Structures are given as C-alpha cells and as structure tokens.
Amino acid sequence: MALEDSHVRRAAHLARIAVSDDQASGFVEDLSRILDMVDQLQGVDTDGVAPLAHPLDATQRLRADEVTETNQRDTFQRCAPAVENGLYLVPRVVE
C-alpha cells in the first residue's frame, strides 16, 4: 500500500505529534517500507502453523494479591487538562 503525505499528517494529528513539512516526506518513505514488509509477511503460507502468542519462550510470572499502590491522584491529575471533584473531565460522551 502506498502512503501519501496526507495520511502521515492525519496520523500525526490524531497522535498529537508535531511533524514539520520536512519530516513528513521522510515518514512517508519509512512508514511505506514498514507496510511493504507487512505485505511480504502476508504472502507467507502459514497453513498448519500454530499462532505464536509471544516471541519469548517463557511463561507469565504471577504476583501475590496484595495492595501495593498508594493514592497518588494529585500527582497523576497534574498532567490532566481538566479535573473536578477528583474526576478527570473529558469532552461529553454521547452514546
């Protein structure tokens, strides 16, 4: 799939990442190469191959069921754009 300049600008906008005009053309090339690689992967015949859940040959470690976190609400909410009564405020959600 060929990426265009507008795709990159839109993705950058959605991700809230500042991308200059110079950088944008470079990203078009880099991201297109990634997509080419995905195309290449999709060409491989994987019939009869079990899906791989994780590349590491290890199993999940479990933790004891203990409360180890303390209330750090004030710290976390310092980077939130709007808070009130301890709640994070977001643009109104309509179902």
Add this chain to the structure above:
Amino acid sequence: MQWETVIGLEVHVQLATHSKIFSGASTAFGAEPNSQACAVDLGLPGVLPVLNEQAVAMAVQFGLAVHADIAEVSVFDRKNYFYPDLPKGYQTSQMYHPIVGPGEVEITLDDDTTHRIRIHHAHLEEDAGKSLHEDFHGMTGIDLNRAGTPLLEIVSEPDMRSAKEAAAYLKAIHSIVTYLGISDGNMAEGSMRCDVNVSVRPKGQEAFGTRAEIKNVNSFRFVERAIAFEVERQIELIEDGGKVVQETRLFDPERDETRSMRTKEEANDYRYFPCPDLLPVVLDQAYLDHLRSQLPELPAEKRERFQQALGLSAYDASVLSASRDMAEYFEEVHRVCGDAKQAANWVQGELSGALNRENLSIANSPVTAGQLGELVQRVLDDTINGKAAKEVFQGLWHGEGTSADAIIEAKGLKQVTDTGAIEAMIDQVIADSPAQVAQYCDAEPEKRGKMIGYFVGQVMKASRGTANPQQVNGLLKEKLDALL
C-alpha cells in the same frame, strides 16, 4: 404459530481479589474517585501489567466447579476500542485461548425439574472505569477506580428456552461463585451483571433465529422481564412480516422495555491480537489438583446430601442450600439440636419470617445458629413446649438473654411434666367448673372429645402455658371419664 425462545447468557462476575488484575491498586468499593487508579490502570507510558495470582486461582476454581476443562495454556489478548473510561485504548481480555473451557451447570426449576446448561467457556479480563454523564459544564466525568478490576466472563451455550430457565441459570452461577467465595455476588453494586442473547424460532425448526443482545442487565428479576419483553417484541415483529435485526439493545427497567443501542452494521471491529506485555499463562496438573482439593461442597452437592442423608424434602433442600450463609446456618442448627427436620422448620419458619420482617440477611441475624440450635434442642427434649419456644425465640431476637436456657430460666417457661403437679392443677380446674363437668358427662360420647378443649385451656392457663399439652390431654380425659 408456536414459537420457541432461545437464550444464551454472558455473565460478568467481579472477582473478590484485594488488588486489581494487573496492578497493586485496591479494588475496594466506594472509595473517593480516582484514589485507587494507579499508573498501570491509567495506561501511562512505560507501565507493564503483572498478573494477579488470586484472579487466576479464582477463575480455575470456577472452572473446576462447573466440571470444565482448564486450559493448560491461556493467552491474554487486546480488545481495542476507543472510550474515555478505557485510558489504554484496549481492554486486556482472552479471546482465543480462554482459561476455562467447556463445562456445564445444573439448574432446578420451581417444578423440581432439572436441566443441564452448557458453558461455552469463561475468560479473565479487566473492567473499565466509570463515565459520569451528569453535567460537568458540558463535559463528562471519568472515575478510573474500577479500571483494572478482575472480571470472569462466563459465556453459556444457547441452551435456555425460557425466561425462567435464564433466571435459574443466573441464580445457579450466583450461588456457585458465592459458595466458592470468588465474588461477593452483589448485583446492586455491579459485582455481577449479564448480557442476554435472545432469539425466537418456529417450534421444531433446527436453525436459530436472528438474535438481539440485551446489555447490562443487573438483577434476577430484570433478566426475566427483559427476556419476556424482547420475546414478545420479536414474535410480533416477525408475525407482522418484519425481520429481527442483529443488534445490541438496552433494558429500561422503568419503562419495562428494551431499546436499540446499535445495529450490527455499526458494530465495532475490536482488532483482537495477543497482548505483547503478557506471556502465556501455563498451569500444571499439580496446581489444578491442589485447587481441586480446596473446593468447598457446592450447592448441587449440598442439596443432594440434604435430601439423601438428612431426609429433607426436595423443596427444603433447595431453599436451604441456595446460599452458603443459609446452608451454613442450617447445618450449625442441625449439628447442635440433632434433628434435621426440626432445624429446617425453624430456619425456614420462625427465623426466615423474622429476618424478612426486618429486611435482614441471615448473616446479620440477631439470633445465632448456636442459640437457635439450643432452643430447638429444648423443644426436642421436652424442656419447653412449642408455644414457649416461640417466646424464647422472641427473647433471643430482642437480646433479652444470651442463650435459650437463660431465657427459659428467667421467664419461668420450663415445661411442667411432673404428673403430680399437673394432676393437682386438673383437680383444681375440675373442682372450679361444676357446670362444664356436668355438661361433659351429659354429652354424647363422640362430642366429648371437643368439649375437653375447654378444660385443657384452663389447665394451660393455670400453668401459665408451661404444662406439657399432651400430658394434660391424657390425664384430663382419664379424670373426666372417671366421673361418668
């Protein structure tokens, strides 16, 4: 046309862990907003989830209780969707390799018939936060305390054929999880909620009809009502020449109806993929065997034992085994008094009546099982009669004494079984009632049986209710008949 209803349930059970499924934040209910949402729950950059061993153990216990296959290897997947109460942008869940495989639950209906409902699978996942849509200057408030709370989602096969069966299934699941102690089962606080899949088909038809999914039904009663409404709606729609569309609907308990939320066309593509932050969970046989050995006696087994070993009726056995609190209370009363039938009568009669009147749960009963057991024992060994026993029960209920014996003593309720004492009271009553005695003697023999009631009443009154009624009856008859 005759229609058949087909129902499947997805039940979300909040697991009773102290901390969250992937973080060490507390899961306690009712805390200040966002005071229990840590960096992992907030999805801040650079955090990693670590799985709670207790959540895994609880899921496995449930699986063992419903005779399910437990997956040797289970995998967490990311379910991607965008909503502000899901700050990570995905819910960590199990799509392709759930921890609990196929199992089954037995349900009992009011008419004492039993049905097996198959469980398709059960998987572990995290809960999302809560959106508060009250007006915050045109904005929505987000509380992330619930984000990351462990849930077990139990998915049934479409094996239920009526609203009653669905409610019975939900009750059976509730009873299993509370017996296991893996959830408090509090539906009002959202510890258990369910999504209901409903479709109808002409009776005899093999293929399923198109189903609607009713979201977030949170009481046993609402499940029945939501299904009743939805079945009616679908049948009417089809009979009027319409077609059921596959959609998500919401039950509105106030208007007693379901409403469309979104149709399949708008349905989300969740882009599931294995979570790279979590490794496969591998469980070995020794671990499963250990958990199996720790399982408590479950409701179905208890019901069976109450009937077989204790000789209770099917109804008594099912009422007394419905909740773990009720079953444990009953068993303690039985242990102390030694008579299952009497214990069952007192728990379901006097005790349940008093609890209902004051809207108390059996766990908060002012009369302990030990106290009630002792009271029943005193009836069985003839220390008190039935009437006095009710008075003693009231005394215990209102805290007038700490034991049945203390109240019997304090109120002088001890039954008089001394024949000499009862005879003296009878002689007195006969001497005081010449007119009634004359009537008795003149009456037809078959009418005397009824007439003796007056004398029994007088003797019981003279004894302030403490005389043994059977003894009074027998002795009175002897003495009166001697006067004929």
